[in-house]
Amino acid sequence: MIAVLLIYLCSGRPMSKYAYNLLSAVAAGWTTVEGILPILERRERECERDRQRQRARQAAKRAAKTNV
Numbered sequence: 001m002i003a004v005l006l007i008y009l010c011s012g013r014p015m016s017k018y019a020y021n022l023l024s025a026v027a028a029g030w031t032t033v034e035g036i037l038p039i040l041e042r043r044e045r046e047c048e049r050d051r052q053r054q055r056a057r058q059a060a061k062r063a064a065k066t067n068v
Contacts, residue, residue, distance in 0.1 A: 010037060018040075018043055022036040023036070
């Protein structure tokens with residue numbers, strides 16, 4: 001629990017399953033928190049881009065339904 005809170009404080013983002021797995025790698029000694037932060041940031045950017053695409057698709061679908 002402490003590690004989850006520390007990651008949240010360092011990154012400002014809630015923990016995902018992906019982040020939890022990376023944190024497990026830190027706990028096992030395979031990497032450091034500083035090593036996983038860029039990976040988490042890149043993953044968050046990718047997820048945000050996917051969410052924006054999904055919202056745009058949904059908006060286009062709604063617009064198409066109202067134009068029918």
